[in-house]
Amino acid sequence: MKTGNVKMMELYAKKRIEIVVEQIQLDTLTDVIDAAGGSGYTVVRKISGKGNRGVRSGGALPDIFGNVMIIVIASEDVANEIVSTAHEVMEDIAGIISVSDVQVVRNKHF
Amino acid sequence: MDALFELALINLTTPMILFFALGLLAGAVKSDLAFPEAISKGLALYLMLAIGFKGGVELAASGLTTTVVLTMIAAIIISFLLPFVAYALLRFMTRLDSVNSAAISAHYGSISVVTFVAATGFLTQNNIPYEGFMVAIMALMETPAIIAGLLLARLGMAGAKSSKTPLVSKKLAHEIFLGGSIVLLMGSFVIGWITGSEGMEIMAPAISVPFKAVLSVFLLDMGLLAGRRLGDFGAVGPKLILFGVIMPPIGALFGLAAGYFLGLSVGGIMIFAVLSASASYIVVPAAMRLSLPKANPAIYVTLSLAVTFPFNLIVGIPLYFAAAEFLVSL
Numbered sequence: 001m002k003t004g005n006v007k008m009m010e011l012y013a014k015k016r017i018e019i020v021v022e023q024i025q026l027d028t029l030t031d032v033i034d035a036a037g038g039s040g041y042t043v044v045r046k047i048s049g050k051g052n053r054g055v056r057s058g059g060a061l062p063d064i065f066g067n068v069m070i071i072v073i074a075s076e077d078v079a080n081e082i083v084s085t086a087h088e089v090m091e092d093i094a095g096i097i098s099v100s101d102v103q104v105v106r107n108k109h110f
Numbered sequence: 111m112d113a114l115f116e117l118a119l120i121n122l123t124t125p126m127i128l129f130f131a132l133g134l135l136a137g138a139v140k141s142d143l144a145f146p147e148a149i150s151k152g153l154a155l156y157l158m159l160a161i162g163f164k165g166g167v168e169l170a171a172s173g174l175t176t177t178v179v180l181t182m183i184a185a186i187i188i189s190f191l192l193p194f195v196a197y198a199l200l201r202f203m204t205r206l207d208s209v210n211s212a213a214i215s216a217h218y219g220s221i222s223v224v225t226f227v228a229a230t231g232f233l234t235q236n237n238i239p240y241e242g243f244m245v246a247i248m249a250l251m252e253t254p255a256i257i258a259g260l261l262l263a264r265l266g267m268a269g270a271k272s273s274k275t276p277l278v279s280k281k282l283a284h285e286i287f288l289g290g291s292i293v294l295l296m297g298s299f300v301i302g303w304i305t306g307s308e309g310m311e312i313m314a315p316a317i318s319v320p321f322k323a324v325l326s327v328f329l330l331d332m333g334l335l336a337g338r339r340l341g342d343f344g345a346v347g348p349k350l351i352l353f354g355v356i357m358p359p360i361g362a363l364f365g366l367a368a369g370y371f372l373g374l375s376v377g378g379i380m381i382f383a384v385l386s387a388s389a390s391y392i393v394v395p396a397a398m399r400l401s402l403p404k405a406n407p408a409i410y411v412t413l414s415l416a417v418t419f420p421f422n423l424i425v426g427i428p429l430y431f432a433a434a435e436f437l438v439s440l
Contacts, residue, residue: 024399027281064399064407092403 011103014110015079019070019086020047021095026068032089033072036081039110044069051096067094073102073110117428126231126322130329130423137337145331153328155294157227160317160324161245162295166302167310168242177372178243181382182250184368188386189251192219192361193258199357204349206409208266213398213405214350216259217414218357220390221251223291224332225422229384231322232427233377240377244385249295251385253286256397263402282401289393332419339416346412354417358387362430370437379437383430388422389414 021029026043033041047067072082079099086097104110121127136143145153169178193215200211226248233240260277278286286292302309310318343351365386369379391414398405 022399024396064395064411 009105011105012107012110014073014102014104015076016100016102017070017072017074017079017082017086018098018100019072019095020049020067021070021090022064022093023066023068024064025090025093025095026070028089028093029070029086032085033070033082036074036085037078038072038074038082040072042071044071051094073104075110114428114432117432118425120236121232121428122424124231124235125326126228126329127424129326130333130420133330133333133335134337134340134420135333137334138340140338143334145334150328150331153324153331154291156317156324157321157328158223158291158294159298160321161223161227161230162298163302163309163313163317165242165245166299166304167306168302169246169299170303170306172242177374178241178246181241181243181247181368181372181374184372185247185250185382185385186254188364188368189219189221190254190258192364192386193255193262195360195364196357197262199360200353203353203356204347206350209263209402209404210406210409212259212263212266213402214353214410214413215262216255216398217389217391217394217410218361218418219251219255219258220253220394221248221385222388222390222414222419222422223248223295223392224328225384225388225419225426226381227325228329228423229381229427229430231325232431233380234322238377239375240381241374244378244381245295245299247382248385249292249299252292252390252393255390256282256286256394259394259398260401263405279401282397285400286393286397289396291392329423336416336420339412342408342412342416345406345408346417350409350413351417354389354413355421358389358418358422358426359429362387362426362433366430366433366437369434376431376434376438379434380431383434384422384427387426387430389418391415391419 019029023045030041030043045066045068047069049067072079074082083097083099090097133143172178193212196215196218197211200206200214201208204211206214226244230240257278264277302313305312362383363386365382365384366379368386369382374382391411394414395407395411398410399407
């Protein structure tokens with residue numbers, strides 16, 4: 001049986017920024033994204049893990065130990081702007097910023 | 111002294127305290143007992159609504175007197191002053207840096223709603239009346255301490271770039287004045303004030319009889335939270351833990367004195383003492399995380415939640431009550 005390469009439809013290269021940050025700073029970071037011209041973002045709440053500030057698992061009432069993840073997909077220019085501002089803002093804040101290359105289907109959405 | 115011991119015993123053998131102890135124990139041994147978060151929040155909202163409403167109804171009955179207004183002013187002053195006392199004590203007792211000291215100080219000027227509710231539970235249990243408007247006093251004491259704490263941090267970092275930014279950012283103001291708990295507490299207070307005893311007739315089946323039972327369940331959850339933080343005692347250190355049990359009675363003295371000179375009842379004086387003694391672990395940590403990210407939350411949350419809160423609940427409440435009774439008997 002002959003298996004050919006699957007022909008993909010046309011895709012567009014973008015940057016995907018993933019920011020894990022303490023939830024109380026969520027608005028600070030989404031403001032950064034908006035100001036940099038990001039067209040949108042996805043927020044994943046109630047995440048936990050371990051890093052250089054120890055184990056961070058959310059609590060119920062004093063919920064300052066909870067983390068959120070913000071995912072932004074943007075063009076390279078906007079992504080640069082977001083990452084550099086986010087880096088400045090997060091000087092004293094617990095968090096992780098990472099960037100990866102992705103391909104999106106709908107170019108005009110990002 | 112016997113009377114004090116008896117009070118302590120009465121306080122210790124209520125379902126509220128015993129459930130709290132169960133939670134503390136379960137948390138300390140890392141049991142997987144946990145309340146779903148939505149239920150914890152739901153219980154907290156119920157308690158806010160109930161105490162806000164009851165306070166409003168009481169104020170409707172007593173009216174807005176000079177005593178009420180003077181007590182409100184005293185409350186704001188005490189909440190603003192206590193962080194300075196705490197800061198001085200911290201600098202004297204420990205080697206903690208100024209940012210962490212300032213952050214902790216803000217917690218001790220502010221109040222703990224659950225400690226307040228437990229104190230009213232203690233008074234109700236012993237059939238001792240207290241001024242209903244103390245709920246409003248509690249709400250007023252929540253924020254001045256935050257401003258004092260930020261001021262202390264700024265003075266500690268003298269000359270730093272921070273002096274150009276406003277002390278209270280827009281976001282912080284929103285967090286401390288329009289936070290869900292404040293809105294519900296004050297909103298219910300106003301509704302209780304407007305509707306008075308007729309409103310109480312409607313609300314009583316939901317907020318009067320079940321109140322103490324719900325509080326007991328909630329304290330189980332609080333015990334779990336506090337118990338889980340016991341593991342952080344190492345990070346906090348013995349000197350700070352000592353501060354966590356010395357500061358509450360010092361704070362209580364301010365409330366006792368103010369309550370006495372304002373001519374409040376025994377119950378009212380005791381509540382004022384409890385409010386001055388208690389440390390925040392919900393509103394202030396969030397405010398500090400937002401405005402003083404350099405301060406370590408593991409220290410201030412552990413101190414107020416796992417040291418001061420159980421201390422006030424178990425030792426403080428009967429102690430401040432005995433002190434209030436003593437003052438009034440003079």
